[in-house]
Structure formats: C-alpha cells, structure tokens
Amino acid sequence: MNAAVYQTKLDRLNIIKQGKVRDIYDLGDCLLMVATDRLSAFDVVMPDPIPDKGKILTQLSIFWFNLVSEIVPNHLIESDVAAFPSECQRYQNILADRSMIVKKVEPLPIECVVRGYISGSGWKSYQKDRTICGISLPEGLKESEKLPEPLFTPSTKEEIGLHDININFEEATNRVGREVAEKVRELSLTIYTKGVEIAAEKGIIIADTKFEFGLLDDEIVLIDEVLTPDSSRFWPNAIYSPGGTQPSFDKQFVRDYLTSIQFNKQPPGPPLPREVIQKTREKYVEALKLLTGSTHGL
C-alpha cells in the first residue's frame, strides 16, 4: 500500500479547483487533474483518506476512456507522468498513476445520469409517483429491479456540500439547449450499454452511473471520470437479489458505519475506524482487478 494523498499542494502550479475528490491545476493550455484519496459519502468529504483510491479511479477511467473512444472523444491527453509538461516533473512521486493531463473544456451544467436498475433517489421518486425525472414507469417494480430499458435521468450539478437535484429532460434542454441535450442523452445511453456488457463478463452489474460532458469549441467531450465505483453503483452479480438495497462494491462499509453512528449527513464527517478504511480500500482494489485485470500503480 502506498502513502495516502489527502490533498495536494503543488506550490509552483496554479490550483484552480478542489472538487470533492480531485484537485485541478491550470497549466495554461491544458489542465492537470489529480485524483486524491478523499472519499465523500452522503456528499460529505470524510476526514480520512482511502489509500490508493485516487490511483484506482484514475486507472479505471483510463481503461474506460480507451474502450469508449469510438463512441465519443474524451478529455485525456496524457496519463504517463514521465511525459507530463516539465513543470510537473518535480512532483512525479505525488502525481504518478493518479493524474491526467486533460483538455480544458467548459463543463455542461448538468450531470448525465443513466439508470439500468431502480435504486437510490430513483427508487424514492418511483415510490412517490411511479416516475423518475418525469419518465413514467410500470407498476410493481421492486427496489433494485432491472428497468425495462436504461433511462437517461439528468440532474443539476451543484456546488460542494449541496445535493444534485434530479430534473426532467425538458429542464435539461433549458440548461444546455435541445441539440446538446439530445446528443448527450444518446451518448450516455450508448456508453452505459457498452459498459454494462463489459462489466457483466466480469461479474459486475453497473446499476447506474453518472457522466459529465463538456464543450470544446462546438465538440462534445467526455470529461471527469468514467464508470468508476465513485460515479456508479457496482453490484456483484453473484449475490444480486432485487427487493431491497444491494451491497455495493465501494462505499458500503463507510455508509454502514455512518448509519451505525447516526451521522447527521452534515460536515464535518467523523474519523473513520481503521477497519472501515481497510475494507473500503479492498473493495476499490477488487473492482479495479475484476474490470481491468491489473493493479497498475498499487
């Protein structure tokens, strides 16, 4: 196991954004995106890192960017730290395997969520009025059941500390324009479907996921991270059983722990027990191994 990276302070580079997980530096004509080992649960960033998590998310995203590059262009320019611009070289130890040089794009102000199974906020909404994001669904679906077909269920993109809000397709068109909304809906469903097929061969159900797109000139580009345990619900197929919540691959131990101590879902998060950190790390490693067959960088 490598030393954890909770946050980066690359003093000679210009940090422009700290997300829940990623630190972003402006390199002039491109960005340096560093995935740290921070973990957020219930939208609150925990005070303890999960060692190697940022490396795992980065390696998984690279794996998927390559696999879906025929469907849509993505923001990845370089992931080999030795080939990063010279001003990054003094930080090689921190950056290796957890960072990417990416194209600078204007992120769309929506999150492109695709659901193949009914869970989380989708299940809550269905129980209320049998719809998700304005899409009517058949009666009698069970929690975690496979949907008749994958749904595009966009949400707003809120600042840190606020929960994203589900919106219907019309609202998405108001935010990004009809042409772009239709295009990202189609792209999201196509990428999700390809991801589902590949993950199924490795025993993983991708119940739902979130994509982010940006505009570069007039081109739509896939950005951020793709089909990782942070952006998706991964369920082990072997024990899938609709009719309740499913054990998920990643944050289950953290969520269970937070529930057990009746965490009020407001920052700051509580310290995490060593065992919770350890077990969570093992789950991320397992997802990486199962999907890519490699543990590069760990």
Ligand SMILES: Nc1ncnc2c1ncn2[C@@H]1O[C@H](COP(=O)(O)OP(=O)(O)OP(=O)(O)O)[C@@H](O)[C@H]1O
């Ligand atoms: N190529 C890019 N150009 C510009 N901004 C980008 C690019 N790729 C990612 N981003 C932005 O960088 C940030 C990455 O930070 P991080 O992944 O920690 O996300 P977040 O917004 O805090 O939370 P979450 O992804 O969980 O919603 C996001 O705001 C994302 O929109």
Ligand SMILES: [Mg+2]
């Ligand atoms: Mg993100």
